[in-house]
Amino acid sequence: MMTTPPLASYPDWKAPSEDGASLIWPGPAKLLQDTRDNQYRLSRADRLHIQNAPLPLLRKQARQSIGHDDAQPLIATGHQTELHHSGVWAKNPLMDTIADRLGGRAVHLAVDTDAPKHLTLRWPGRSLPLTDDPAVSTAAWSALLAPPSPTWQIHLEQAAREDRALSYGPMLFDFLDAMKRLASSGKDFDSILTEAMHSLDGSLGLRHHTLMASAMWQSQAFLTFAHHIIARALLFAVDYNAALGEYRQRTGTRSTMRPMPNLFVGLGATPEAAPEAIEIPFWLDDLANGVRTRPSVFADGQGFRLHLINGEEFRFDPHAPADAASHDLANFLTASRHRLSPRALTLTMFVRLLLADQFVHGIGGARYDQVADQIIATHFGIDPPAFSVTTATLYFPGAASRERVCMPCLVREAHRSKHAVLGPAKLGRVAQIAALPRGSAARSEAFAKLQADRRTAAATDPSVRKWDQRIIHAKLQLQEEKTLFDRELFYAIQPRERLERLIDHHRDAFS
Numbered sequence: 001m002m003t004t005p006p007l008a009s010y011p012d013w014k015a016p017s018e019d020g021a022s023l024i025w026p027g028p029a030k031l032l033q034d035t036r037d038n039q040y041r042l043s044r045a046d047r048l049h050i051q052n053a054p055l056p057l058l059r060k061q062a063r064q065s066i067g068h069d070d071a072q073p074l075i076a077t078g079h080q081t082e083l084h085h086s087g088v089w090a091k092n093p094l095m096d097t098i099a100d101r102l103g104g105r106a107v108h109l110a111v112d113t114d115a116p117k118h119l120t121l122r123w124p125g126r127s128l129p130l131t132d133d134p135a136v137s138t139a140a141w142s143a144l145l146a147p148p149s150p151t152w153q154i155h156l157e158q159a160a161r162e163d164r165a166l167s168y169g170p171m172l173f174d175f176l177d178a179m180k181r182l183a184s185s186g187k188d189f190d191s192i193l194t195e196a197m198h199s200l201d202g203s204l205g206l207r208h209h210t211l212m213a214s215a216m217w218q219s220q221a222f223l224t225f226a227h228h229i230i231a232r233a234l235l236f237a238v239d240y241n242a243a244l245g246e247y248r249q250r251t252g253t254r255s256t257m258r259p260m261p262n263l264f265v266g267l268g269a270t271p272e273a274a275p276e277a278i279e280i281p282f283w284l285d286d287l288a289n290g291v292r293t294r295p296s297v298f299a300d301g302q303g304f305r306l307h308l309i310n311g312e313e314f315r316f317d318p319h320a321p322a323d324a325a326s327h328d329l330a331n332f333l334t335a336s337r338h339r340l341s342p343r344a345l346t347l348t349m350f351v352r353l354l355l356a357d358q359f360v361h362g363i364g365g366a367r368y369d370q371v372a373d374q375i376i377a378t379h380f381g382i383d384p385p386a387f388s389v390t391t392a393t394l395y396f397p398g399a400a401s402r403e404r405v406c407m408p409c410l411v412r413e414a415h416r417s418k419h420a421v422l423g424p425a426k427l428g429r430v431a432q433i434a435a436l437p438r439g440s441a442a443r444s445e446a447f448a449k450l451q452a453d454r455r456t457a458a459a460t461d462p463s464v465r466k467w468d469q470r471i472i473h474a475k476l477q478l479q480e481e482k483t484l485f486d487r488e489l490f491y492a493i494q495p496r497e498r499l500e501r502l503i504d505h506h507r508d509a510f511s
Contacts, residue, residue, distance in 0.1 A: 010370055013363045015087060015391050015487065019399070022090055022392035022502065023363075028510045031358070032101060034386035039073055039357040041385070048382050051228035053322035055353065055382075062221035062354045066107070066211055073104030076356035078213070078347070080111040081142050081190040082118035083130065083490040084197065086502070090392035091360045093506040096206045098358060098388075101510055106208035108198075109351065112190035113214050113283070113341035116142035121156065121172070123493055124165045124396060124483045128156060130179075131189060140292045141285065141341070143214060145189040153180050168397055168495055175200055175492040200492060204499055217341055223326040225350050226282065226340050231316035231325075233278040233297050233304045236379055237263040240281065240345075243374035259368045260344065264296065278304070281346040285339040292341075312336050345372045352376075352385050359387045392502055394494055399484035417467045421457040426450070 016023060026034065048055040060070045068074055075098045077091040092108060099106035116139050119130045129136050132152040133145045148156065157176050160166055178196035185192070191212060198210045216222055229236050241262040247253065256262065266277035277296040284295040284306075297304035303317040314332045317325070333339060342350060344365075349372050352359045361369060366389040376384040422429075429450050436443035458464045483489070491499065 013389055016393045019395045025389040031388050035358040038385040051224045051322045051325050058221050059354050065219045073102045073357045075099045075104055075358045076107045076351055077360040078109035078111055080114040081193050085488040086394035086491045087391035088362055089491040090390050092206055093503045094390045095360045096208050097506045097510050108208050108210045109213050110194040110210055111213040112143040113141050140290055143188050143190045144290050147183045147189045147192050170495055171492040220326045221354050223329045224322045227316055227325040227329050230280050231303055231318040233280055237265050237278050239375055239379040243371045247371045281343050283341040285341055287339055288337040348372055361387050361389050363391050393487045396484045417464050418458045421461045422454055
């Protein structure tokens with residue numbers, strides 16, 4: 001294992017609370033230079049071998065598999081196929097801007113191999129699932145979902161067009177029109193959703209490409225990468241778990257489930273024996289039955305074996321040449337109708353090492369990829385390529401001009417009102433109580449009498465009743481504000497001009 005310099009420290013990134021504000025890290029000049037440096041270093045990292053092949057060769061394979069000129073900078077981001085909120089969507093304008101400044105290409109990796117979530121259209125007063133497939137919350141991965149039926153498409157459009165809350169003309173209507181047009185193409189739900197959002201972005205002047213992740217997981221470069229990790233399962237699990245431990249200690253994270261659980265390493269019959277089972281950082285997808293498992297492999301003295309339920313098995317040999325390893329693994333998975341899909345850290349390590357010259361993260365992914373940086377440094381023995389971070393805040397249109405409820409302020413003022421109903425006389429009675437012996441029955445009785453008189457007066461006092469009504473009204477207003485000031489609303493809830501303004505903000509930052 002190669003030694004590497006200490007990793008850089010990371011800022012404590014925070015999403016902006018101000019409507020229309022965004023975060024870009026690092027600054028534009030450094031971000032552009034980092035991208036050039038990543039491209040230069042990774043294209044010359046011949047000392048790093050993955051499954052016995054030099055990294056630059058595998059990078060060329062990966063980039064050519066998506067039709068990319070290896071000499072051209074590739075800026076990438078990725079997110080699961082869901083209704084992206086404005087903070088997630090901000091990654092697209094940023095990578096488009098970087099690609100434009102460097103004469104590169106921007107690619108959004110649509111991860112259609114994650115479990116479905118965030119597929120509900122929400123605006124004040126309404127919440128509707130994007131598809132009427134009953135498996136919308138239970139499917140093993142989102143590409144298994146059926147597109148919305150024609151009846152449901154009509155229902156969604158009518159609900160949106162008839163709701164006065166959307167009378168300002170959001171881009172949601174363009175999105176729903178694109179969904180309806182694409183639904184007749186025979187494509188799966190994830191492809192329709194991704195293409196509808198891509199169509200929306202194109203109309204806003206963004207020029208990135210989209211790539212469905214499931215296609216990438218069939219590529220020679222990815223299967224070589226997966227074979228490398230699994231053929232060295234014990235060493236990788238040790239480095240993976242150590243990186244998680246370092247992150248938890250550094251950030252004060254107590255839960256062993258955060259940011260994700262350790263890889264399981266089973267113990268053998270004796271302390272000297274090899275581990276009996278080692279979990280690998282992939283999903284094993286049964287494509288025939290639409291189910292997935294968290295697989296483990298078993299050491300056999302020369303490599304590791306993956307066993308399927310039907311008795312079939314595949315041996316991962318750390319000494320196998322890269323071409324043979326990926327070819328044999330592809331044949332095994334195809335014949336058995338299975339797929340290896342990477343989990344979060346494995347996915348971003350593959351993209352950052354073998355595909356992209358700059359990877360644009362949101363805040364959550366950036367926090368997790370601090371762990372990936374440590375794994376890249378310790379397991380692959382290379383300084384991790386720099387990544388970037390962006391997010392943005394767009395509230396429901398019109399919400400920014402509203403004054404938000406300050407419930408603690410109202411409760412505090414209501415409390416003062418209730419305790420002031422006895423007027424100046426209260427001060428005299430308090431002084432009398434203070435003069436009585438501490439712990440005496442007389443003092444307790446006097447205090448109880450004061451409180452009873454205060455409650456009686458408060459029950460009929462107009463000012464107290466006014467404060468009570470204000471608090472009731474404020475609680476109702478808070479319920480409404482949960483959506484109005486929710487920064488995780490689908491970005492197409494915004495009108496065109498607000499999205500264009502955010503795009504211009506990213507471009508102006510680099511001008």
